[in-house]
Amino acid sequence: SSTAVAVTPATPLKTAEMLRDAALKDDVAFDITEGLTTEVGQRMAGTEAEARARDWAVAKLKSLGFKNVRVETFDMPVWVRGEEKAEIVAPFPQKLTLAALGNSGATPPEGLRAEVIGFDSLAEFQAAHDALVKGKIVFVSHGMVPTQDGSGYGYYGAARRQGPSIASRKGAAAIVIRSIGTDHHRNPHTGVQSWAEGVTPIPAAALSIPDAEQLQRILKRAGNRPVTMHLTLTPRNIGIQQSGNVIAEVPGRDPKAPVVLAACHLDSWDLATGAFDDAAGCGITAAAAKRVMDHGQPLRTIRVVWFGAEEVGLFGGLDYMRKHPNEHAVIAESDFGADRVWRFDSRVAQTAQPVVQDIARALAPLGIAQGFTDQAGGSDIGPMAASGVPTMELQQDGTRYFDIHHTPDDTLDKIDPEQLRQNVAAWTAMLSLTSNAAVEFGPMPPVQR
Amino acid sequence: SSTAVAVTPATPLKTAEMLRDAALKDDVAFDITEGLTTEVGQRMAGTEAEARARDWAVAKLKSLGFKNVRVETFDMPVWVRGEEKAEIVAPFPQKLTLAALGNSGATPPEGLRAEVIGFDSLAEFQAAHDALVKGKIVFVSHGMVPTQDGSGYGYYGAARRQGPSIASRKGAAAIVIRSIGTDHHRNPHTGVQSWAEGVTPIPAAALSIPDAEQLQRILKRAGNRPVTMHLTLTPRNIGIQQSGNVIAEVPGRDPKAPVVLAACHLDSWDLATGAFDDAAGCGITAAAAKRVMDHGQPLRTIRVVWFGAEEVGLFGGLDYMRKHPNEHAVIAESDFGADRVWRFDSRVAQTAQPVVQDIARALAPLGIAQGFTDQAGGSDIGPMAASGVPTMELQQDGTRYFDIHHTPDDTLDKIDPEQLRQNVAAWTAMLSLTSNAAVEFGPMPPVQR
Ligand SMILES: [Zn+2]
Ligand SMILES: [Zn+2]
Ligand SMILES: [Zn+2]
Numbered sequence: 001s002s003t004a005v006a007v008t009p010a011t012p013l014k015t016a017e018m019l020r021d022a023a024l025k026d027d028v029a030f031d032i033t034e035g036l037t038t039e040v041g042q043r044m045a046g047t048e049a050e051a052r053a054r055d056w057a058v059a060k061l062k063s064l065g066f067k068n069v070r071v072e073t074f075d076m077p078v079w080v081r082g083e084e085k086a087e088i089v090a091p092f093p094q095k096l097t098l099a100a101l102g103n104s105g106a107t108p109p110e111g112l113r114a115e116v117i118g119f120d121s122l123a124e125f126q127a128a129h130d131a132l133v134k135g136k137i138v139f140v141s142h143g144m145v146p147t148q149d150g151s152g153y154g155y156y157g158a159a160r161r162q163g164p165s166i167a168s169r170k171g172a173a174a175i176v177i178r179s180i181g182t183d184h185h186r187n188p189h190t191g192v193q194s195w196a197e198g199v200t201p202i203p204a205a206a207l208s209i210p211d212a213e214q215l216q217r218i219l220k221r222a223g224n225r226p227v228t229m230h231l232t233l234t235p236r237n238i239g240i241q242q243s244g245n246v247i248a249e250v251p252g253r254d255p256k257a258p259v260v261l262a263a264c265h266l267d268s269w270d271l272a273t274g275a276f277d278d279a280a281g282c283g284i285t286a287a288a289a290k291r292v293m294d295h296g297q298p299l300r301t302i303r304v305v306w307f308g309a310e311e312v313g314l315f316g317g318l319d320y321m322r323k324h325p326n327e328h329a330v331i332a333e334s335d336f337g338a339d340r341v342w343r344f345d346s347r348v349a350q351t352a353q354p355v356v357q358d359i360a361r362a363l364a365p366l367g368i369a370q371g372f373t374d375q376a377g378g379s380d381i382g383p384m385a386a387s388g389v390p391t392m393e394l395q396q397d398g399t400r401y402f403d404i405h406h407t408p409d410d411t412l413d414k415i416d417p418e419q420l421r422q423n424v425a426a427w428t429a430m431l432s433l434t435s436n437a438a439v440e441f442g443p444m445p446p447v448q449r
Numbered sequence: 450s451s452t453a454v455a456v457t458p459a460t461p462l463k464t465a466e467m468l469r470d471a472a473l474k475d476d477v478a479f480d481i482t483e484g485l486t487t488e489v490g491q492r493m494a495g496t497e498a499e500a501r502a503r504d505w506a507v508a509k510l511k512s513l514g515f516k517n518v519r520v521e522t523f524d525m526p527v528w529v530r531g532e533e534k535a536e537i538v539a540p541f542p543q544k545l546t547l548a549a550l551g552n553s554g555a556t557p558p559e560g561l562r563a564e565v566i567g568f569d570s571l572a573e574f575q576a577a578h579d580a581l582v583k584g585k586i587v588f589v590s591h592g593m594v595p596t597q598d599g600s601g602y603g604y605y606g607a608a609r610r611q612g613p614s615i616a617s618r619k620g621a622a623a624i625v626i627r628s629i630g631t632d633h634h635r636n637p638h639t640g641v642q643s644w645a646e647g648v649t650p651i652p653a654a655a656l657s658i659p660d661a662e663q664l665q666r667i668l669k670r671a672g673n674r675p676v677t678m679h680l681t682l683t684p685r686n687i688g689i690q691q692s693g694n695v696i697a698e699v700p701g702r703d704p705k706a707p708v709v710l711a712a713c714h715l716d717s718w719d720l721a722t723g724a725f726d727d728a729a730g731c732g733i734t735a736a737a738a739k740r741v742m743d744h745g746q747p748l749r750t751i752r753v754v755w756f757g758a759e760e761v762g763l764f765g766g767l768d769y770m771r772k773h774p775n776e777h778a779v780i781a782e783s784d785f786g787a788d789r790v791w792r793f794d795s796r797v798a799q800t801a802q803p804v805v806q807d808i809a810r811a812l813a814p815l816g817i818a819q820g821f822t823d824q825a826g827g828s829d830i831g832p833m834a835a836s837g838v839p840t841m842e843l844q845q846d847g848t849r850y851f852d853i854h855h856t857p858d859d860t861l862d863k864i865d866p867e868q869l870r871q872n873v874a875a876w877t878a879m880l881s882l883t884s885n886a887a888v889e890f891g892p893m894p895p896v897q898r
């Protein structure tokens with residue numbers, strides 16, 4: 001146009017707002033999510049599938065223009081799923097659908113047959129006399145319902161995390177739990193559990209939610225007749241294998257300045273292609289970092305890390321933490337699906353509050369409110385955050401997260417491209433402002449538990 | 450109360466309205482649906498599970514007070530599912546989830562390996578040159594979406610019903626279709642298909658919808674590279690086995706009057722407990738007939754029939770038709786889930802139009818509009834209806850029917866007790882009015898196709 005326009009010098013906030021708005025048309029995050037889930041599929045930690053995912057990630061991040069793209073490998077013990085079958089033998093013969101929990105023990109190859117004893121909650125099970133449980137297959141149910149912040153996972157998830165060890169200590173033959181989830185589909189929710197010190201592994205699995213409700217009805221309608229289950233689970237430990245973190249950078253103008261970490265995890269559970277958990281997180285963080293990169297070199301380096309082996313025990317996050325102490329200005333991770341960000345939390349020093357306020361201002365038009373300013377975390381970055389590294393967190397809407405989480409249903413069709421773009425826009429604003437801020441973000445005191 | 454109330458003589462319509470309103474508190478239909486799906490579970494036609502379902506049905510119908518409770522057996526060929534696995538070998542190795550279609554041929558025990566060729570519709574596949582297809586695994590997709598009247602099933606279902614025979618004729622090694630369904634869960638939709646005259650059976654299966662979309666993406670992202678699948682399906686024909694129809698009656702005051710038939714089917718597919726398809730239909734029809742029975746003996750006999758072997762080819766309906774010609778005043782069936790009735794269709798003689806009008810009046814307060822008066826059908830009763838037996842049909846809302854239909858997800862949790870009660874109320878009104886009507890309902894001319 002021939003009309004003269006007054007040019008206002010760009011402030012960091014105005015730049016972030018401009019990049020944010022452009023990100024609402026982003027296609028990079030979806031392309032990464034689709035590519036990783038289609039061209040690799042499931043990528044269980046420590047397996048050849050996760051190795052293929054690393055190769056795919058390195059090629060993809062290089063093609064997007066990132067620098068210093070590399071893999072940092074580490075070793076870890078690997079457990080793999082085997083056969084899994086459950087059948088009610090009496091009084092109402094029928095098959096049930098389940099999936100072994102991570103680190104589950106195995107039944108004999110031909111399975112085991114035992115009476116089922118049911119409990120409506122972990123608390124009820126804990127209170128039961130050992131004699132009641134001994135030699136039986138314990139069934140623990142619960143009443144998890146969806147929440148926006150996903151807070152039910154901590155409480156109800158105890159059935160998965162602690163139930164198996166409690167069952168073993170009480171002398172149970174095996175344990176099956178109602179899946180830690182909020183859907184009603186025949187898709188069991190797997191997930192990791194670790195045996196408590198000195199506890200003998202026993203077979204441990206999660207029934208799909210319709211199957212768990214079916215087992216409750218079977219127990220009720222059986223009346224005084226014992227309910228017998230034939231359970232076959234043949235997972236194996238295949239020893240120490242290699243995993244790795246994929247790292248890529250947008251080098252900053254000041255190579256000595258502490259870096260901004262944008263994280264996700266590359267591995268998935270083995271039952272699905274892990275679109276929600278966590279291919280989308282990798283798409284979001286890389287797409288946002290690329291937008292900042294393409295606009296011009298930021299002050300600080302943005303380091304994109306796609307962690308390995310998150311699902312099975314945060315092996316990647318812990319390895320990275322050991323190798324990269326004292327390098328970070330601020331850290332953040334996307335690992336809660338791909339639905340819209342609704343809250344911005346942070347835990348950074350007073351000196352960085354002006355940056356926090358700019359970020360909050362840039363996020364508000366996306367429908368994101370400021371939440372905690374003294375609390376923020378993440379999955380792989382959790383231990384670093386707890387140790388006092390300054391942290392920011394873009395909270396995603398988790399209302400349907402536990403419908404899908406760790407099930408065969410975590411597939412690309414669950415991704416809403418519009419909500420995914422809102423995530424990229426929010427991350428773009430946050431990365432633009434943090435990577436160009438010359439303030440001190442921390443350190444913070446360690447989190448008291 | 451001490452207030453004197455004028456008693457109006459009950460008309461058939463007023464009685465029907467009174468019974469209808471009481472049925473909105475019904476618990477019998479849910480109890481039958483829960484009992485059959487819990488205490489028997491899946492009940493595949495011609496198997497011992499279906500035999501257990503008949504025993505359960507006889508005991509239940511007797512305990513509800515029905516008379517002349519009996520089983521009419523018949524013989525039928527039986528096909529049973531075996532192992533089913535599909536894996537993309539190259540270029541993007543990964544497992545896909547599928548289920549064999551009824552009467553599918555088998556691969557060798559170790560599976561078969563072939564290139565996949567994809568088509569976006571049955572029409573596109575039909576138009577393809579045989580040479581393009583020969584020796585390959587054909588993949589047929591389609592774009593089925595939900596409709597209230599379920600009318601997409603006829604059109605899109607052709608991929609399942611005709612696709613396998615077309616594939617065999619063209620020389621394909623096997624066929625996999627996108628499930629005939631409208632959901633996005635990792636649950637394949639099975640269903641019957643019959644080989645056309647002279648066609649050699651080949652392996653035929655349905656991918657879950659997320660897996661079908663994944664295969665489309667794999668084909669697209671593979672570009673010029675061939676996509677190879679390793680497919681293993683080992684179903685078997687186990688020969689002629691026994692099935693049967695379970696019959697129960699509410700004897701009418703006039704034993705010579707043609708009877709009112711209230712039908713459902715007792716068998717289910719083997720992947721789930723068949724709550725929607727069709728335990729609910731059995732619950733609805735029996736609960737409604739019981740309500741009429743408990744109010745007092747109707748003029749005509751109401752015959753409740755829970756047909757065997759519907760899913761695999763209407764064997765029960767055809768056997769019943771041969772054994773019971775010329776016995777029916779009017780016939781009706783419930784076999785489309787358990788969501789609310791929204792339309793009342795009929796095909797009866799002019800002499801019975803006053804009854805049709807009374808039924809329409811009794812149904813209107815339930816939110817049910819009158820639809821066709823020259824068209825009505827059903828699954829097992831379809832051949833009888835087509836032959837000219839007077840028929841009524843309470844159309845159920847099918848918007849989510851094909852989310853669940855023939856999948857592992859057809860379980861009790863999908864039943865909405867309130868909508869189920871609305872069904873019972875509608876059926877109660879219809880059975881009350883038809884069983885007490887002294888008019889001629891037919892016969893009607895055969896349906897011209
Ligand atoms: Zn995760
Ligand atoms: Zn996870
Ligand atoms: Zn049916």
Ligand SMILES: [Zn+2]
Nearest residue numbers: 718726760855
């Ligand atoms: Zn059916």
